[in-house]
Amino acid sequence: MSKLRYLLSLLILILLCNSFYAQDVNELFFDEASISFNRTNLQDDNTEDRNGFGLGLYHSFFPKKTVNLIFGIEYNRTSQFKKIMYQGNYVYATDLTYKLNMVTFPVGVRLNVGKNVKVFFEAGAYADVMIKSTREGIKHTYFPDENNQIVHKTYPIDEKTDLSSVIGLYAGLGVRIPVSSFELILKSDYKYGLQDIYSNVNSIYNTYWRIGIGIRHD
Numbered sequence: 001m002s003k004l005r006y007l008l009s010l011l012i013l014i015l016l017c018n019s020f021y022a023q024d025v026n027e028l029f030f031d032e033a034s035i036s037f038n039r040t041n042l043q044d045d046n047t048e049d050r051n052g053f054g055l056g057l058y059h060s061f062f063p064k065k066t067v068n069l070i071f072g073i074e075y076n077r078t079s080q081f082k083k084i085m086y087q088g089n090y091v092y093a094t095d096l097t098y099k100l101n102m103v104t105f106p107v108g109v110r111l112n113v114g115k116n117v118k119v120f121f122e123a124g125a126y127a128d129v130m131i132k133s134t135r136e137g138i139k140h141t142y143f144p145d146e147n148n149q150i151v152h153k154t155y156p157i158d159e160k161t162d163l164s165s166v167i168g169l170y171a172g173l174g175v176r177i178p179v180s181s182f183e184l185i186l187k188s189d190y191k192y193g194l195q196d197i198y199s200n201v202n203s204i205y206n207t208y209w210r211i212g213i214g215i216r217h218d
Helices: 002-024
Strands: 032-040 047-049 051-061 067-086 091-113 118-144 150-160 166-179 182-193 208-216
Touching (some): 032 067, 032 182, 051 208, 067 118, 091 166, 118 182
Antiparallel strands (some): 032 051, 032 208, 047 067, 051 067, 067 091, 091 118, 118 150, 118 166, 166 182, 182 208
């Protein structure tokens, strides 16, 4: 995981340097920025959905065409509540709130319809690279004491977790509204993780809706 974080940090540095260099020549690499709010969408009796937020920078290839290719780099934080998670025969945890912090790399195709105000459909794939994940809740243990009697102990936990990165598919709808020298972007999309990010006795997935607002310049 440390190598993955190193490569991720290097990629972010390269992208930022490229953007700063382009700014010197009055042509930013990233032509779109947004802030978003999300909510997990997990159909599971053991899981309750929670809210989160995100930030994003994007570059449009072929921006004047009806069909654009979109590349982005995002920070997304999602959250979910687990009623119970088993860790073995003698250990489990309850009332758990998981918080996931990810750097996301989406690549998609955007189809624009309209002349002035443009409505668009966007779809593609993404990678959620986990940079930090934590959980808070109550841990329960059942271990024998010196008299070989099973003792049940409970105590609160607030700890890091080892959750995996994931690839997925996304699709969304939006509108581009001209405002002065830039465009206002309103967009909603759905990110569907194709793998679990944790699998033992219980599994954890990360699938979420987002709604965002942003600006775009040509």
